[in-house]
Amino acid sequence: MAIIGEAGSGKSTIARLLAGAEQPDTGQLFHHVDVIKWDDSKFFCQNIRMIFQDAQKSLNPTVPIGNQLEQPLLFNTTLDKAQRREKILQALRMVGLLPEHADYYPHMFSGAKHSGLALHAR
Template sequence: MTTILSAKALTYVSEAPRRFGRRKHEAFKLGPFDLTIEKAETVAIIGGNRSGKSVLARLLCGAMQPTDGEIIFHQDAPHSSTAAKQQWQKQQVRMIFQRSSESLNPALTIGGILHEPLKLNTDLSYAQREEKIAAVLSQVGLLREHYFFYPHMLSDGQQQRVAMARALILNPSVIVADEPFAALDPSVRSQTVNLILQLQRDLGLSFVFISHNLGIVRHIADRMVVMNEGQIIEAGRTDTLFRWPKHEITQRLISAHQSLIPQASDGKRLK
């Protein structure tokens, strides 16, 4: 496979917040560790609260800067300057947040929301932007008429599709999704999973999923990364880790997931 993104000795250290001159919490440290993402691959990152999953997601897409180490995008940038190259890399790694309703500007129509990244990052004319927006709305299963809707006029599932459209609008190579299914009901969640799989087949996208839902992880992820207290404690092929987890924390996470799966009277899982 072709490596499209890699993190080398990636480290992030947060400052311990202070309150009335005293430290309220200890500083959080992520890493150092290495991580690679292959082309058209889905990598799931799992772990408990404060394990560092969301921090890692924000580092990968450039929303936060590492304290040490580097993130390398393995494609030739169309620009020569370092600043332009970094900006281009940020366009190539886009993020979808857990609650779309909170990440979409309520004062803008869906068309306005999708115009913004194109205006800021491309030289497309207004007519070209309109054409691009219409195409991406169709890609995510929305209608052209949704262009004129405001976010509050859409269902949770439709809002998540708008968030997906905003991530796709700059033709990225990698999409980082932080708990994208958590706020969706089961039927809509299933539709969104199928949409993501279809987009990956059609566009050759790589996905990085932060998720607590191990059922979805097992269904869609090629590889799984397990985090605890800012460290990668285990990583490997998804089926391998589900069948033969080595680390105690991985074993507990998978055991907790399997305990929720209905069992037949003979002890076998129900299909």
């Protein structure tokens, strides 16, 4: 999902709410038909990822891409190491990268590849 809108339409407010940086005054959040409680940190950790527009600032320059892609899988799934590795390779293939790119650092990619990688990192 992407949040798109004119300046002042509430994009940043929605992002802050979803990131847990702010609490809403009113309203409800639905996931399919379920009402999600704003303090359900497990739901947010497992289902919501912030992907910022500037991937250069979003990715850790000192950690290989594969390790960065593994972190959400490590903390939010029960996948074993081999399953996580396969999921990472699938994500790389989805954006036109090769398995060896898992060992590359963010600065080793062009901006176009970088943006695609960040988009599919979850």
